[in-house]
Amino acid sequence: MRFGEFGGRYVPEILIPPLEELEKAYNEIKQDEEFKRELDYYLRNYAGRPTPLYFAKNLSKELGMKVYLKREDLLHGGAHKINNTLAQALLAKYMGKKRIIAETGAGQHGVATAMASTLLGLKCRIYMGALDYERQKMNVFRMKILGAEVVPVESGSKTLKDAINEALRDWAESFETTHYLIGSVVGPHPFPTIVRDFQSVIGSEVKRQIFEAECGLPDAIIACVGGGSNAIGIFYPFINEKVRLIGVEAGGEGIESGRHSASLSAGSKGVLHGMFSYFLQNEDGMIADTHSIAAGLDYPGVGPEHAFLKDSGRVEYSVATDLEALNAFLKLSKLEGIIPALESAHALAYLEKDVTLKDSVVVVNLSGRGDKDLGIVMEVLK
Amino acid sequence: MINRSLIVFIPAGYPTREKTVDFMLSAHADLLELGVPFSDPIADGALIQKAYFSALSTGFRLRDVFWIVKKFREQSDKKLVLMSYYNPIYRKGIENFVGEAYHAGVDAMLVVDLPFDEANEFVGVCRDIGMKNVFLAAPNTGEERLKAMDELSEFIYLVSTYGVTGVREKVSSLAFKALDRVKKVCKKPVAVGFGISQRDHVFELLNAGADGVVVGSAVVRLIEQFGEKAGEKIEEYTGLLNAINWY
Numbered sequence: 001m002r003f004g005e006f007g008g009r010y011v012p013e014i015l016i017p018p019l020e021e022l023e024k025a026y027n028e029i030k031q032d033e034e035f036k037r038e039l040d041y042y043l044r045n046y047a048g049r050p051t052p053l054y055f056a057k058n059l060s061k062e063l064g065m066k067v068y069l070k071r072e073d074l075l076h077g078g079a080h081k082i083n084n085t086l087a088q089a090l091l092a093k094y095m096g097k098k099r100i101i102a103e104t105g106a107g108q109h110g111v112a113t114a115m116a117s118t119l120l121g122l123k124c125r126i127y128m129g130a131l132d133y134e135r136q137k138m139n140v141f142r143m144k145i146l147g148a149e150v151v152p153v154e155s156g157s158k159t160l161k162d163a164i165n166e167a168l169r170d171w172a173e174s175f176e177t178t179h180y181l182i183g184s185v186v187g188p189h190p191f192p193t194i195v196r197d198f199q200s201v202i203g204s205e206v207k208r209q210i211f212e213a214e215c216g217l218p219d220a221i222i223a224c225v226g227g228g229s230n231a232i233g234i235f236y237p238f239i240n241e242k243v244r245l246i247g248v249e250a251g252g253e254g255i256e257s258g259r260h261s262a263s264l265s266a267g268s269k270g271v272l273h274g275m276f277s278y279f280l281q282n283e284d285g286m287i288a289d290t291h292s293i294a295a296g297l298d299y300p301g302v303g304p305e306h307a308f309l310k311d312s313g314r315v316e317y318s319v320a321t322d323l324e325a326l327n328a329f330l331k332l333s334k335l336e337g338i339i340p341a342l343e344s345a346h347a348l349a350y351l352e353k354d355v356t357l358k359d360s361v362v363v364v365n366l367s368g369r370g371d372k373d374l375g376i377v378m379e380v381l382k
Numbered sequence: 383m384i385n386r387s388l389i390v391f392i393p394a395g396y397p398t399r400e401k402t403v404d405f406m407l408s409a410h411a412d413l414l415e416l417g418v419p420f421s422d423p424i425a426d427g428a429l430i431q432k433a434y435f436s437a438l439s440t441g442f443r444l445r446d447v448f449w450i451v452k453k454f455r456e457q458s459d460k461k462l463v464l465m466s467y468y469n470p471i472y473r474k475g476i477e478n479f480v481g482e483a484y485h486a487g488v489d490a491m492l493v494v495d496l497p498f499d500e501a502n503e504f505v506g507v508c509r510d511i512g513m514k515n516v517f518l519a520a521p522n523t524g525e526e527r528l529k530a531m532d533e534l535s536e537f538i539y540l541v542s543t544y545g546v547t548g549v550r551e552k553v554s555s556l557a558f559k560a561l562d563r564v565k566k567v568c569k570k571p572v573a574v575g576f577g578i579s580q581r582d583h584v585f586e587l588l589n590a591g592a593d594g595v596v597v598g599s600a601v602v603r604l605i606e607q608f609g610e611k612a613g614e615k616i617e618e619y620t621g622l623l624n625a626i627n628w629y
Contacts, residue, residue, distance in 0.1 A: 010468055010495045012425040014520035014541055016527070155431050161422060168424045173545035271469045271495070272422060284444040285473030286421040 001189045002276075003308035009188040011274045015168070018175035023190040025095045030197065035094060039087050046119065047082045048075050049201065053209035053363070058335040063351055064358050068213070069338070069366045070206055070234060079341065079368030080202060080230045081112035085181060087198040089116035092179035099123040099178040103167045105132055105160035106295030107139025108368060109183030114148035116181075124148040127166040129159035132295065139372065157289050160299050164273050184227025185303030188274025192303050199233025206363055207237050219360035220244035223367065224346040225317065226261065226297035228306045230367035235315060244316065246354075247306065248346045250292035251319035259291040263302045264310050264317045277304040293322035293376065294342035296368070320349035326380060328352075329370060341368030342376065383461050383490065383514070384537050384571045384594035387412035388584065388624045390616075391465070391575075391598030393430060393605075395419055395437030399446045401610055403453045405601075408613040410620040411460065415492070415596065418447050418466035425494045427548030429599045429606065444470055448486045455487030463516055464488045468496045468504075476507045483513065490514035490536050498531045505534055520544075521560035525567055532568040537593065540564055542576045549599045550577035558590050565591050584623050597623060 002008055009019060029035045043049040051071045060067045072080040085102075092100060100117045103126070104110030110126040117124035126148050133140055133152035143150050156162040164187075171180040185192045185199070203221075210218050221238060223231035225247040235245045252260030260266065267278040272287055280288040280300040292298045309315040320328075328348035333339045340348060344367045351357060351364070370377075390411035394402050396419075406414050419434035419442055426434070451462065464483055471479045471493065483491065491513055496504060498517050508515055514536040519528060521543065531538065542557035543550070557574060564572050574587050575596030584595045597620070604619060605612040 008500055009497065010500055011497065012494055012520075012541075013497050013518040013523055013527075014425075014544065016497055017520075017522045017524065155428070156421065156435060165422050165424045169427070169546045172425070175544070269472075271472055273424075274495070279469075281469070281473065283473070285470035286438060287469075 003305040004311065006276050006304035006307040007189055007192060008276045009274060010271045010276065011188050012172065014172050015175070015188070018171065019188055019190065026091060026190055026194055029091055029094055035090065039090055042086050042090070042119070043083065043201065046076060047086060050205045051075060053206055053213065055213065056336050059332065062335060065351070066361045067351065068210065068218070068361070068363045070202060070363060072202060072230065072365060072367045073338070073340065073344070073369035077108070077112045077115055078371065079108045079112065080199065080233065081109045081183065082115065083201055083233070084183065084195050084198045084229065085109070085112040085116040088179065088181045088194065089120050089122060092122060092181065093120050095179065097122070097177060097179040099125070099174065100181050101125050101127065101167050101170050101174070101178055102181045102183060103127045103160065103163035104183065105129070105163070105298055106372065107132070107136045107143065108296055108372070110143050110148070110150070111139055111146065113181050113183070114143045114146035118147045125170070126150045127153050127163040127170070129157070129163050130154045131158040132160065136295065161287060168273070184229040185232050185305060186227045186273055186275060186301060192275065192305055195229050196232045196236055196305060199229050200236045202230065202233040202365065203235060203237035206234060210363060214361055217241055217243050218363045220246060220357060221363045221365070222246045222248065222347045222350050223365040224248050224297060224343045225264070225302060225306060226250065226299050226343065228303040230365050232303060232305055234365045239314065245314065246350060247315055247317045248350045249317060249319045250294055250297035250346060251321040252291040252293070254321055255319060260319070261290040261292045261297050261299060262319045263300060264306060265319050272301055275304045277307040278302055293325060294346065296341070296343040297346065318350055318353065320346040320353065324349040324353070326377065329373070329377065338366070339370035340366055341370045342373045344368055384413060384573055386588055387573070387594040388620065389413045389415055389573055389575070389594050389596040390601060390620055391415040391417060391596060393417040393419065393433040393437065393602055394447050394450055395440070395442035396433040396605055397436070397609055399442065399450050402450050404613045405605065405616050406454050407457055408617040410617065410624040413461045413463065413594065415463045415465050415598070416447070416450065418444070418464065418470060420467040420470060423467060425546055427546040427599060429549070429602045430547050433602050433605065444474060448482050451483065451486035451488055461489045462487060463490045463492055465492045465494065468493050471504070476504055480507050480511050480513050484511050488513065490516050492516040492518065492539060494518065498534055519564055521556040528564060528567045532570050535570055537571040537573055538564060538568055539596070540572050540574045542574050542578065545576070547576050547599050549579045549603060553578060553583045553586060557587070561587070561590055561592055581623050
């Protein structure tokens with residue numbers, strides 16, 4: 001239920017029974033051969049797993065190290081999100097739920113949820129902050145085409161955290177028929193564990209692939225961290241191995257500017273969205289507004305397991321600014337012909353910030369593709 | 383603490399801390415519940431969300447909550463429950479928060495997103511200081527959990543329906559079933575809240591055995607409509623609800 005002191009289940013009493021129901025169903029289903037077979041089928045044939053581990057030879061030459069990219073950007077929908085949404089939608093179906101609700105920031109998780117819901121014949125409603133709804137019109141349209149109802153959330157700061165608030169409010173009323181398909185390793189227990197387990201397929205594949213390519217473990221694995229699901233997914237199978245694990249948060253316009261989303265690097269302990277973790281907040285405990293050029297990292301908190309891994313020292317956490325991420329975005333596009341998501345570009349940016357990586361073997365989780373970000377990048381380059 | 387009581391909820395700092403004190407004093411309540419504004423109130427519907435957001439955006443601070451309690455306490459000896467989300471309490475430090483609330487004149491605390499099984503430290507601190515606790519129960523709360531919270535709670539605050547706070551037309555049938563069940567399991571008094579706004583609602587619930595009934599969003603709606611002049615309206619409205627006790 002907890003990762004050290006972090007995690008827990010800080011929700012109104014009404015949500016305790018649905019969380020207990022979910023925990024019980026999940027514990028049963030993860031042993032269930034039929035569930036595993038069905039999920040594996042969809043991951044292979046619908047989502048496109050396994051994804052390649054690609055040796056980025058031009059980038060490697062440029063940086064003086066061996067860089068491998070885990071190509072989650074090649075998955076259906078263009079990001080790692082589908083690993084979790086397929087699995088949870090299937091879980092919901094096994095639980096007899098008829099309806100899925102989810103939150104989304106930039107829209108990637110919303111799109112992946114809409115896909116999985118449609119595939120499995122579940123009704124789908126996506127909550128999206130009203131500001132994000134305006135900024136990400138194309139993804140809103142994608143979700144609608146895929147059959148989802150998209151609801152703009154007008155309360156609070158009108159961004160991702162408010163979309164989560166609204167999804168929790170919906171769930172408090174609808175849990176009998178509805179599964180809340182949370183998009184990252186956040187929220188009350190058992191969500192952080194469920195999402196971690198479903199995303200761990202990334203790291204398990206890397207382990208096999210890097211052994212084939214290098215006959216051994218990599219020196220370091222790097223991933224971006226917003227809520228933290230792609231990072232946990234690639235780190236988790238390596239937790240007990242001698243491999244440096246590095247999470248990169250969104251430094252926005254710089255930590256000192258106050259406009260960033262680096263809750264591990266610059267936040268403090270607190271409770272929000274059902275979990276005890278690190279958050280960006282003021283001295284009264286009010287949650288702060290955040291900023292990142294990468295909408296998928298624009299969240300004032302972080303998954304409780306990351307909070308634990310930071311405090312235990314097992315994972316190193318760093319930041320990359322908007323500008324550093326943008327440069328990495330352009331560099332990978334020019335050198336390898338791969339346009340990374342701005343989120344993943346934060347992980348790539350770290351390669352140039354750490355001189356100790358020279359001559360080593362590094363795996364970067366390329367968690368998504370950058371097509372969705374072209375509008376933003378075009379604006380910035382003007 | 384409650385016995386056929388009308389409990390009136392007022393959100394702190396909406397529209398100002400001074401007005402909050404006036405509203406609390408003008409309500410015909412047997413017990414008052416003061417809401418601490420929070421940036422992310424997940425258990426609250428649109429009316430209370432808006433009230434909290436508005437208070438925070440005018441620069442309302444946590445220290446103003448204690449100021450309100452002190453001013454109220456100077457003029458009233460009615461029981462006062464402070465209703466908050468957990469993060470402001472945790473952030474200030476549990477002992478600091480509970481201590482300051484107690485000395486300002488709060489009788490009990492209800493922490494919306496702190497279920498009793500996450501509340502060991504909090505309950506311990508409250509005990510040491512002399513602060514009482516109120517826990518939430520819901521129509522779907524199992525017997526074991528009800529028994530456990532009965533031990534810790536001054537009274538049980540039963541949420542009448544699934545969902546969040548807000549004005550509703552009718553008291554859900556869930557509420558009466560749940561009230562029956564909770565009264566059977568728990569020794570402590572039971573107050574029912576969420577979605578209650580009309581005199582009939584109050585009457586029905588008290589007749590069904592509730593020891594208290596909470597009105598919240600309906601009062602907040604009056605403040606939203608009449609702003610600084612809402613005091614009279616609150617007096618009139620709560621007077622009408624509380625008249626039930628004169629029969």
